[in-house]
Amino acid sequence: MRYANVDGVRAEAQPKVRGVCRSCGGEVISKCGAHVVWHWSHRSLTNCDHWWEAETEWHRRWKDRFHESWQEVILRDELSGEKHIADVRTGHGVVVEFQRSTIEPAEVAAREQFYQRMVWVIDGSKNEFDCVNFSNSRSGVNENAMARFRWSGRSKLFQRWHSTKPVFIDFGEDHGFWRICRFDPKSKEGVALLVDRDMFAAALIGAETDFSSGGGPASTF
Ligand SMILES: [Zn+2]
Incomplete structure (x- = not known):
């Protein structure tokens, strides 16, 4: 911590x-x-908190985009007494989880249930093949900054993050920061939106959006 x-x-x-x-x-x-x-x-x-993971420079760079008082916010469920430390919780009540290590779908679901209003930011640059594979498997972006992709990588990156909450994957400077708007685990086809990191943070800080509209990759086509 x-x-x-x-x-x-x-x-x-x-x-x-x-x-x-x-x-x-x-x-x-x-x-x-x-x-x-x-x-x-x-x-x-x-x-x-058994959800906590060891922090890297990647975590710190992201957390530093938000005010110190919004970082590592301890949240407690009044009924169960369960307590967790949110990486970032904005003053407007949106939790941002910066996730680098792989977690099981059951834990993804448990965290979404606990935090409710939340977005995931995944470190997709942990595996350099994922970055390159994503760039190779997607179309160019259209006028709305959207791209279609058919995941050809061997990793289960997109299957793992087939979440109901908004998911953003950070593929690093060379491969971009993407919101995964849709992903179908069967066909491995999806739609992604290229997002500016500064605008993403500014939107959360200014409460312009909590990104809940449109849901996560598991939302229906
Ligand atoms: Zn402790």
């Missing part, structure tokens, strides 16, 4: 400091090596 409480104050990790997890209250230790993104790590294996 990026933030923990140190002497009761929300703080980023600094070398050789201990803090308290803002979610579970457990002790956390700063990890500030030369080859890792500086972060806080639980001192002992805990029952803290």
Whole structure:
């Protein structure tokens, strides 16, 4: 995690400091090596948020597009007491999950159920073949910045993110940032919208949209 409480104050990790997890209250230790993104790590294996994944530069670059107070927001279900840490929750109540590691469809569904108003931003550049395969499998963009594609890659990237909430895949600087508007797992055909990263963040910050209109890739053609 990026933030923990140190002497009761929300703080980023600094070398050789201990803090308290803002979610579970457990002790956390700063990890500030030369080859890792500086972060806080639980001192002992805990029952803290099992949805949390180790952060990379990719996560931090995205989170930094949003105000600090919107990052790592702890949300609690009043009925069940279940607690999770949203990567970003805008002041307008939209959760943005930046996901790099693969998660099972059941967990995707559980997170969507928990967060309700949310969008996914997936790191599609984790696998360089996915970037190239996507560029090769799509048409050029039309006047509305839309492209059709037929997924020919071996990975299950699109099958895995066959979600009901809006899904954006970041294929890196060379291959673009795309909203996956539709995807049919049987035919492997889909429709994607080329999106400007700055405009995406600005739209969420300004509450111009929560991107719920049109739904996710699983919405019907
Ligand atoms: Zn914790």
